[in-house]
Amino acid sequence: MTTGIAIHPTRLADGRELIYFDDADTALGPERRVDTRDLDARPATATMRLDVLTGDWVSIAAARQNRVVNPSAALDPLAPQSDDNPSEIPDIYDVAVFENRSPSFGPALADAATGHDGEPIDAPQGLADLARLDLDRTRTSVGRCEVVCFSPEHEGSFGTQTPSRARTVIEAWAHRTAALSALPGVEQVFPFENRGAAIGVTLPHPHGQIYAYPYVTPRTQRLLASLDQLGDDLFDRILERERDSERMLLAGEHWTAFVPFAARWPLEVHLVPHRHVPDFAATTEAERDELARLYLRLLRGIDAIYGDPTPYIAAWHQAPVNVGRAGARLHLQLTSPRRGADKLKYTAGSEAAMGAWIGDIRPEAAAETIRAAIPASV
Template identity: 75%
Template sequence: MHSTQLGGGRVKRETRLADGRDLIYFDDPDTTLGDDRSVDARDLDPRPETATMRQDVLTGDWISVAAARQNRAFLPPAELDPLAPQTPANPSEIPSVYDVAVFENRSPSFGPALAEAIGDVPAAADPPRGLDDLARLGLGRTRTSVGRCEVVCFSPDRAGSFGTQTVTRARTVIEAWADRTAALSALPGVQQVFPFENRGEAIGVTLHHPHGQIYAYPYVTPRTQRLLDSIDRTAPDLFARILAFEQEGPRVVLRGEHFTAFVPFAARWPLELHVLPHRHVADFAGLTDAERDELAPFYLRLLRGVDALYDTPTPYIAAWHQAPVHVGRDSVRLNLQLTSPRRAADKLKFLAGSEAAMGAWIGDVPPEVAAEKLRTAVEGVTL
């Protein structure tokens, strides 16, 4: 097992699972774990073939058809949690007790093979040939879904979310996000890296274990392509302008030395919260130690404030948008967009005809009202 010293006294330990997938442990600075970790001795089926992308000629979007995902775990009982440390009764994905663990998804939407053979996994049969190739339109166009999907386990505990972690643990996860962003960005064929957390069954979560994911895409995502177009049509410093505009308005929820959280002027969702760093930084890997240190308690306060709005935990998607690997590095700023369909204690917003079919959104809650509620909730949070 190879180990590397990271920021703030954290240690990264790299190993492999029984079928050759990467497994990386990230240890807290005050960890009680030793240097040795158990070996994954399971007898696993071969890894699935890499999925195939199909182009929607009406939009230019690429759709990855990953049939192996149909067989992924779906709300298993707690004693069979696949993200908990292995026991004799539970042959899970992680052989040892851990603080934070990251591993390649067993049923990935992208990967596992890139442009070359990896172990027993064959080379991608028909990988993309760059961004110009992906931008061309045509009927029946396909490409191999090169890339990578990783699972980020925030804790060995069976229940919780990012918001239930300690400040120390949250900081370790941020270090893991930064490390994996740099590593995945360096892989051949990867165009964008996306860390995110899905929380709650209303969002479609299939595992209750506190965890998130990281997708490494072989293309620049449609949302980011629209963003790049907006930057081209306005100004390269668009994010700086947005930050200044929101900091002067009534929708700021929390402001620190390095980050500001706000409800955006044109929020789509009844609960929508954005976070921007005060300086331009393209991704997690570019954050300084001081910024990472502030972000851990800052983000926890926001998430606990979201949960304080109601008597039960709030479902959400926490999407950390990062600049593409090869374009827009000087203009696209790292930013969080947290969204929830919860519009009341017992009501959810469902995407019906206008939103789902036409992309024409109708807001249910004025952003200023949502900001005031969130601001009050966050002010009551103690860490």
């Protein structure tokens, strides 16, 4: 690989996939310790239920109730294993990606007749099957959920990493997007980072996740409907307008960041590639290199607004695997509920119940605030 980023796949003690991604300037050797833990069997794959009133599929993943909440540094499940900490990752690492032990989707895949527990799999039979409305419909929540550890450190986020480490994480996103998109029954792949207690984060360790869904998500379905009505050049037209607007934040040769025209959140930024690429797997090395620098500048600017870490959701929207790839473009939607130094926006009645959003801050004013906080370089 011309980036110099080395990839080392292996398995955890219960058979889950673990992949180490070494920085181009890593100080680590290629060998990794084997996971020798005696682990319980993985929970059965969850079941999706259809909300017949909306057409949305809801995965009922009760095993997630057993997740670790705010562990001490000594018992961090994402830190490298030690004699006193039987964590998920057996050895020291730069970036590590592994299958979630209690996932919302998977570990069963659509081509399996039974799960690892021997129970039958009632997998979705394609998008037409999922679109059919009827009462009491269920399907097995096939797919995959992975954890992406940005660093072995106990605390931090993507924005606290070095440019080299940021580039390694981006390489991991591209690698996993390609691999997960090829799995049977996967219809969309979604890398994201939740940051901060106000978002509901229960692990301060710098990490993100990747969901490989067995359906096209509701948000993306609405995007596809817009593309059907307005054309596959929609993102080009948006970029043309935003680059000349008061909401423009920063731009490079390959990427532009801006506050969107109809921002829902007090802090909301979109980061969009200049050419059409459906997902991370389709980006070039030059695009990934520039993204590592620009994304760090953006995140550090968001943190600098109030002088302390800002809670956010960093959602990397990618085109579905099998539909809409000519128009649905890879892009970041970064959102934060922070509307002041000590104020948060809550999605209460109108937003949560009706999906009817009310903005607290004019997007142009938010852009001016963010622009002033973005550092000149990283």
